[in-house]
Amino acid sequence: MSVYTPHFAPIVVLTFLGSAFLFILSLFVSVVAAFRKARHVAIASLTASVAIVFGYIAVLFAFSLLSRDTTIVPGAWKYFCEIDCHIAYSIGGVQAVSADAGELKIGGPSREFVIVQLKTWFDPSTISAHRGDGLLMPSERKVRLIDSWGREFSESPHAAAILQAKGLYSTPLRTPLRPGESYVSYLVFQTPAETADYRLLVTSAEDLDTAIWGHEISPFHGKAYFLIRS
Numbered sequence: 556m557s558v559y560t561p562h563f564a565p566i567v568v569l570t571f572l573g574s575a576f577l578f579i580l581s582l583f584v585s586v587v588a589a590f591r592k593a594r595h596v597a598i599a600s601l602t603a604s605v606a607i608v609f610g611y612i613a614v615l616f617a618f619s620l621l622s623r624d625t626t627i628v629p630g631a632w633k634y635f636c637e638i639d640c641h642i643a644y645s646i647g648g649v650q651a652v653s654a655d656a657g658e659l660k661i662g663g664p665s666r667e668f669v670i671v672q673l674k675t676w677f678d679p680s681t682i683s684a685h686r687g688d689g690l691l692m693p694s695e696r697k698v699r700l701i702d703s704w705g706r707e708f709s710e711s712p713h714a715a716a717i718l719q720a721k722g723l724y725s726t727p728l729r730t731p732l733r734p735g736e737s738y739v740s741y742l743v744f745q746t747p748a749e750t751a752d753y754r755l756l757v758t759s760a761e762d763l764d765t766a767i768w769g770h771e772i773s774p775f776h777g778k779a780y781f782l783i784r785s
Contacts, residue, residue, distance in 0.1 A: 558627055558779040564636030567768040571611075578607045618769040622777035626754075633757065633779055634678070635694065640734070641681035642693045644757055646781045647672035647739065652717065653748070668717050669700060671742045671755055671783060675726075679734035690731040695760035698728075700744040701780070703752045714743035754780040 585600035627633055632643040650670040677691060700708040711717070718725055718741055725741040732738065742755075756778055764770045771778055 558625055558631070558633045562769050564767075565638060567770075568638065571767055574607055574611045578604050581607065615766070615768055615773055616775065619773055619776040622769070624777045625779040627779055627781045629782065632676070632678075633781070634681075635696075635759065637691060637694065639683060639686055640691060641678050642691075643676045643678050645674045645676070646755065646783055647674055649753075649783045650721075652721070666745055667748045668711060668713070669744045669746055669753065670717065670721065670723070671700070671744070673698075673728075673740045673742055673755075673757070674737055675728065675730075675732070675740065676737040677732045677734050682734055686734075688733050690733055692731045693729055696728050697758050697760040698742055699756045700742075700746065701754045701756060702746060706747075708744045708746050711743045711745040713745065714741075717743045753783050755783055756780055 581600045581604035585597045585604065588594075588597035588600060627646075629646055632645045634641045634643045649672065652668045652670065675693065698710065702708070714725075723741050726738040728740050730738060746753075758772050758778070759770070765773050767773060770776065
């Protein structure tokens with residue numbers, strides 16, 4: 556199973572840009588009409604700009620309310636649109652390390668570190684024939700680990716020490732790659748030791764994406780979670 560986020564991304568991005576252009580144009584016409592004392596034109600243009608905003612917001616919420624949370628099984632890919640191509644992510648291995656095991660005397664009692672292997676892949680089948688083999692830097696991502704109680708955990712500040720102790724090298728998530736290339740990153744989260752089942756949420760960190768129809772981080776939209784077990 557593959558999950559695309561968002562669906563029909565180039566179309567909805569163009570719709571967003573087109574709506575923004577029409578909104579600005581309507582405001583401009585209303586201002587010019589007001590200066591020229593063309594009252595009816597100014598009112599019509601201002602009404603059009605308001606209608607564009609409320610219409611866009613209505614469709615945005617409609618997409619969100621019709622969406623559902625999705626679970627991505629191990630080995631499956633979650634896709635992110637970079638407009639002219641797609642970057643895909645998949646979960647590899649998962650390790651749980653006790654905070655007081657061996658040399659890892661950090662984190663406090665009754666806690667553990669969960670290490671998630673995340674693979675990033677530039678899917679070459681998603682580019683146009685004219686794009687070429689140029690490098691692409693993936694957009695900023697936000698990652699959170701969610702336990703069976705619904706508690707969310709960000710990446711641990713002790714990540715570097717944990718990975719060094721485990722002998723693991725993690726490639727930064729925003730490392731540029733060419734079509735067909737991939738790399739592995741290790742995400743470290745500090746969690747309570749009593750939890751065994753987790754979900755990983757990898758989303759866009761771009762604030763503007765909240766205004767895109769059908770985008771995962773738009774208000775009230777369903778999320779696509781990686782299912783993992785430690």
